Amino acid sequence: MNKNKVGFQMAQKKVALACSVCGSRNYTVPKKTDRATRLEVKKYCKYCDQHTIHRETM
Numbered sequence: 001m002n003k004n005k006v007g008f009q010m011a012q013k014k015v016a017l018a019c020s021v022c023g024s025r026n027y028t029v030p031k032k033t034d035r036a037t038r039l040e041v042k043k044y045c046k047y048c049d050q051h052t053i054h055r056e057t058m
């Protein structure tokens with residue numbers, strides 16, 4: 001299934017990593033080419049004041 005073909009626009013895209021608890025976008029990382037998996041990283045959230053799972057948005 002390849003109905004939504006995206007053109008080659010920018011050299012490198014960035015995605016935000018949002019805290020899974022409060023939803024704040026605390027980090028940005030370079031977009032990976034493989035879109036099959038969603039990035040999940042445990043990072044410090046200053047709003048939650050603890051390490052939480054941060055997920056790739058968009």
Ligand SMILES: [Zn+2]
Nearest residue numbers: 019022045048
């Ligand atoms: Zn948070």
